[in-house]
Each structure stands twice: as C-alpha cells, then as structure tokens.
Amino acid sequence: MPRNRPSEVRAAAALRPRPRGAASAIDGLSSSANSEIARLERTRNYLRTGDVGNAVRLWQNHVRRPTRELQHYYEFGDVHDFCCGSQVEARDLLDIVISAMSPRSARELRTIIGRLDAQLEF
Numbered sequence: 001m002p003r004n005r006p007s008e009v010r011a012a013a014a015l016r017p018r019p020r021g022a023a024s025a026i027d028g029l030s031s032s033a034n035s036e037i038a039r040l041e042r043t044r045n046y047l048r049t050g051d052v053g054n055a056v057r058l059w060q061n062h063v064r065r066p067t068r069e070l071q072h073y074y075e076f077g078d079v080h081d082f083c084c085g086s087q088v089e090a091r092d093l094l095d096i097v098i099s100a101m102s103p104r105s106a107r108e109l110r111t112i113i114g115r116l117d118a119q120l121e122f
C-alpha cells in the first residue's frame with residue numbers, strides 16, 4: 001500500500017472540490033501515458049479520476065496569467081484556490097504523479113509541464 005507524504009495529501013485535497021466529470025486525456029501525451037495516468041488515478045489513494053488532467057489545466061491557467069496578476073496571486077492567494085483548486089498545489093501534485101510514473105511516460109508528462117514552466121520565467 002503506498003504511503004502518502006503529507007504534501008501529497010495536501011496537494012490532492014487542494015484540488016477538491018472540483019466539477020465532476022469523466023477523465024479527459026491530456027493533450028500531447030501518448031495513449032499509453034494517458035492510460036498509465038488513468039491507472040494511477042484508480043489505484044493511488046491520493047488521486048481521483050480526472051485529478052491529473054485537472055492539475056495540468058490549473059497549471060496551464062496559472063502560467064498564462066499576466067505578471068501583475070501572478071504577483072497579486074503570490075502575495076494574497078486567490079479565492080478560487082478553494083472552489084476551483086489551487087494552481088500551485090496542482091503543480092506540486094504533478095511532480096508527485098511524475099515520480100510515480102514509468103520513466104518513459106514520466107518523460108512525456110515532464111516535457112509538457114516543462115513547456116508550461118518555461119512560460120513562467122519572467
């Protein structure tokens with residue numbers, strides 16, 4: 001049985017509640033990486049169906065925010081952390097998921113996240 005670090009539990013909990021919906025495939029990932037993610041969402045007790053795709057979307061929204069908004073976010077947080085999920089906790093969750101994936105699938109997801117991270121460097 002996988003043991004969860006407190007940060008894992010916190011990162012996953014921050015993504016809830018969220019709108020209910022079927023798991024959606026993550027754009028740019030191979031079908032084998034997507035099915036690996038679906039399997040993790042079924043088998044890891046810190047994940048639920050759709051959590052990983054949701055985390056990618058949250059992080060995507062985060063890196064696209066204008067600098068001024070990002071500064072406000074880092075200083076004051078965001079009310080949507082509670083209703084829609086925390087964008088920075090979502091990024092933490094993605095690292096946890098990447099470390100649980102096979103090397104090949106992890107590399108695919110890391111590439112996608114790395115491209116998003118690069119948009120943040122200002």
Ligand SMILES: [Zn+2]
Pocket residue numbers: 079080081083084085
């Ligand atoms: Zn919201």
